Amino acid sequence: xxxxxxxxxxxxxxxxxxxxxxxxxxxxxxxxxxxxxxxxxxxxxxxxxxxxxxxxxxxxxxxxxxxxxxxxxxxxxxxxxxxxxxxxxxxxxxxxxxxxxxxxxxxxxxxxxxxxxxxxxxxxxxxxxxxxxxxxxxxxxxxxxxxxxxxxxxxxxxxxxxxxxxxxxxxxxxxxxxxxxxxxxxxxxxxxxxxxxxxxxxxxxxxxxxxxxxxxxxxxxxxxxxxxxxxxxxxxxxxxxxxxxxxxxxxxxxxx
Amino acid sequence: xxxxxxxxxxxxxxxxxxxxxxxxxxxxxxxxxxxxxxxxxxxxxxxxxxxxxxxxxxxxxxxxxxxxxxxxxxxxxxxxxxxxxxxxxxxxxxxxxxxxxxxxxxxxxxxxxxxxxxxxxxxxxxxxxxxxxxxxxxxxxxxxxxxxxxxxxxxxxxxxxxxxxxxxxxxxxxxxxxxxxxxxxxxxxxxxxxxxxxxxxxxxxxxxxxxxxxxxxxxxxxxxxxxxxxxxxxxxxxxxxxxxxxxxxxxxxxxxxxxxxxxxxxxxxxxxxxxxxxxxxxxxxxxxxxxxxxxxxxxxxxxxxxxxxxxxxxxxxxxxxxxxxxxxxxxxxxxxxxxxxxxxxxxxxxxxxxxxxxxxxxxxxxxxxxxxxxxxxxxxxxxxxxxxxxxxxxxxxxxxxxxxxxxxxxxxxxxxxxxxxxxxxxxxxxxxx
Numbered sequence: 001x002x003x004x005x006x007x008x009x010x011x012x013x014x015x016x017x018x019x020x021x022x023x024x025x026x027x028x029x030x031x032x033x034x035x036x037x038x039x040x041x042x043x044x045x046x047x048x049x050x051x052x053x054x055x056x057x058x059x060x061x062x063x064x065x066x067x068x069x070x071x072x073x074x075x076x077x078x079x080x081x082x083x084x085x086x087x088x089x090x091x092x093x094x095x096x097x098x099x100x101x102x103x104x105x106x107x108x109x110x111x112x113x114x115x116x117x118x119x120x121x122x123x124x125x126x127x128x129x130x131x132x133x134x135x136x137x138x139x140x141x142x143x144x145x146x147x148x149x150x151x152x153x154x155x156x157x158x159x160x161x162x163x164x165x166x167x168x169x170x171x172x173x174x175x176x177x178x179x180x181x182x183x184x185x186x187x188x189x190x191x192x193x194x195x196x197x198x199x200x201x202x203x204x205x206x207x208x209x210x211x212x213x214x215x216x217x218x219x220x221x222x223x224x225x226x227x228x229x230x231x232x233x234x235x236x237x238x239x240x241x242x243x244x245x246x247x248x249x250x251x252x253x254x255x256x
Numbered sequence: 257x258x259x260x261x262x263x264x265x266x267x268x269x270x271x272x273x274x275x276x277x278x279x280x281x282x283x284x285x286x287x288x289x290x291x292x293x294x295x296x297x298x299x300x301x302x303x304x305x306x307x308x309x310x311x312x313x314x315x316x317x318x319x320x321x322x323x324x325x326x327x328x329x330x331x332x333x334x335x336x337x338x339x340x341x342x343x344x345x346x347x348x349x350x351x352x353x354x355x356x357x358x359x360x361x362x363x364x365x366x367x368x369x370x371x372x373x374x375x376x377x378x379x380x381x382x383x384x385x386x387x388x389x390x391x392x393x394x395x396x397x398x399x400x401x402x403x404x405x406x407x408x409x410x411x412x413x414x415x416x417x418x419x420x421x422x423x424x425x426x427x428x429x430x431x432x433x434x435x436x437x438x439x440x441x442x443x444x445x446x447x448x449x450x451x452x453x454x455x456x457x458x459x460x461x462x463x464x465x466x467x468x469x470x471x472x473x474x475x476x477x478x479x480x481x482x483x484x485x486x487x488x489x490x491x492x493x494x495x496x497x498x499x500x501x502x503x504x505x506x507x508x509x510x511x512x513x514x515x516x517x518x519x520x521x522x523x524x525x526x527x528x529x530x531x532x533x534x535x536x537x538x539x540x541x542x543x544x545x546x547x548x549x550x551x552x553x554x555x556x557x558x559x560x561x562x563x564x565x566x567x568x569x570x571x572x573x574x575x576x577x578x579x580x581x582x583x584x585x586x587x588x589x590x591x592x593x594x595x596x597x598x599x600x601x602x603x604x605x606x607x608x609x610x611x612x613x614x615x616x617x618x619x620x621x622x623x624x625x626x627x628x629x630x631x632x633x634x635x636x637x638x639x640x641x642x643x644x645x646x647x648x649x650x651x652x653x654x655x656x657x658x659x660x661x662x663x664x665x666x667x668x669x670x671x672x673x674x675x676x677x678x679x680x681x682x683x684x685x686x687x688x689x
Contacts, residue, residue: 061574082576097574099567101634102560110564111575113557120555128476147567 005039010073012202018067027053029226035202042217050226059091060084090169092160100149105130154185172203224249299654310507318441321538322601324645327623328549329593335566337633338405342412344616348420350598354383355429355608376435384595391591399583430607440603444537451534455501505532566633626676
């Protein structure tokens with residue numbers, strides 16, 4: 001991936017010195033990373049390295065113990081998912097974010113329903129909007145009236161991605177977006193990420209798959225035991241370097 | 257990104273759809289209605305036609321109201337993965353509060369005297385407020401202090417039953433205010449003309465709703481069912497509503513009672529005069545509550561959040577839904593419905609008794625579950641719960657008419673509950689939903 005990202009201006013997001021402890025264990029320990037418009041930053045690490053906790057502080061799902069979050073150069077007050085949405089931060093979780101018993105439209109608009117002047121939810125309008133946006137992303141999707149429990153992993157993922165796109169996300173957090181997907185669907189998500197980059201959206205990508213990270217990301221921030229090992233430009237390091245960072249916590253010679 | 261997928265040809269729509277799919281009728285609902293009709297027919301046969309008389313159908317409806325009211329609220333409670341074991345006791349406390357309002361507080365303490373027109377409204381307002389506050393309090397314990405609903409309401413089961421006892425010093429309180437008694441069933445009905453007017457209005461509203469729904473679909477270019485299917489559904493609804501009114505109107509007020517009411521007004525009853533009861537106010541209340549609850553469930557954000565939280569609490573939270581406040585709201589609704597049930601139940605007895613609402617929690621949960629509410633959360637319908645209550649009440653009164661002793665009745669009801677859930681599990685597996 002060509003990295004002609006302009007990193008001279010203000011970062012889209014700046015996580016500064018974030019800390020989070022659970023009962024004496026430092027899940028995230030003074031971590032600072034940043035993200036520029038049109039950039040994909042991979043957040044890597046073993047299970048329990050703290051990458052999900054770090055991202056959850058940005059998405060408002062977890063409160064932080066200390067540290068600051070800056071969005072577009074301004075200090076952001078993010079204490080709940082609602083706050084995060086106000087800063088146009090959207091999260092795509094692999095398993096958590098859909099209510100299985102609701103249909104695609106109901107999920108897409110969950111928490112942000114379109115209502116009629118009388119205050120009732122306007123299901124017809126929401127379904128029409130869902131058809132528009134999902135028709136763009138997955139043209140052969142038809143099952144608008146079945147609960148999402150009956151959809152395939154890829155279809156569920158497109159509901160989640162459509163939600164982020166529909167609400168004009170500026171900052172996207174993707175938590176292993178392709179973990180449950182087949183080859184074709186994974187390719188689809190990769191193409192989508194490319195398209196979103198072109199629109200100047202910044203993406204944090206949590207992933208385990210080193211190949212995927214090399215292919216999709218501009219930079220990678222590696223975490224181990226709650227601490228940041230380092231942030232590197234993926235084109236300037238080898239896969240072995242990345243693995244070394246993840247497994248040994250060893251920063252390669254060529255640092256970004 | 258979708259160049260490859262765009263070439264995929266649009267799957268041809270299956271033109272051959274079966275009748276039920278065309279009518280877009282919920283097959284589950286159909287199954288329940290079938291079960292209900294079967295129960296009615298069997299008992300009608302066993303009682304030599306006494307089960308399906310206007311009189312018995314009238315009684316059946318007013319007996320069902322109290323449990324059905326609470327069952328609509330229990331749907332929300334169970335859908336959000338909670339349970340409420342305290343509803344029968346909460347009903348008793350609300351009933352005790354309203355009984356004391358009517359017999360002591362308003363007439364004596366406030367000095368209005370007995371049978372003052374303000375007694376009933378004041379009692380109802382205080383009773384509803386008490387139900388709301390107690391329900392919200394239990395919801396707070398569950399949502400914010402994260403004590404399991406089972407435990408909170410199990411405690412409530414003990415507490416509120418005996419708070420009711422404390423409030424009344426363990427006495428039976430009554431007779432209750434005459435206006436208050438209007439909500440009990442047979443003591444307050446719409447009469448024949450009023451019932452017909454209501455029936456016609458209900459039909460008009462139903463047909464309007466059908467037309468409006470179709471228009472909305474057409475406006476957004478969604479697929480609509482064929483016109484004949486809409487007409488069939490409209491016709492079924494019309495016949496059902498007007499048939500129900502006709503049956504309740506066919507139950508005549510006893511001649512002696514009519515004579516008395518004429519005499520009360522200083523008139524003489526004309527020879528051969530008859531009048532039917534019509535729709536009881538308590539049944540109107542149930543219809544109103546059912547409509548409101550269905551609107552809440554399907555057309556409001558609150559309802560959407562209730563189902564979303566039941567389906568996936570974590571997803572709901574991540575979507576910015578305050579699930580704790582939601583728990584308070586759900587239990588507050590349950591509390592208000594307990595108070596409404598308390599009005600109907602005590603007005604029907606014309607007294608507040610210590611054992612009012614005993615074991616209602618089990619009937620209410622059973623009604624909701626028979627009606628298709630899944631204890632795992634996320635799934636349930638208001639009309640299903642009401643139908644569940646109706647099926648249970650039919651079983652019980654049917655068995656009573658046949659002469660089955662109460663203990664055996666309970667054995668049957670228990671078996672039916674377990675069986676109904678098993679059938680539901682099989683149904684869900686088959687349909688893959």
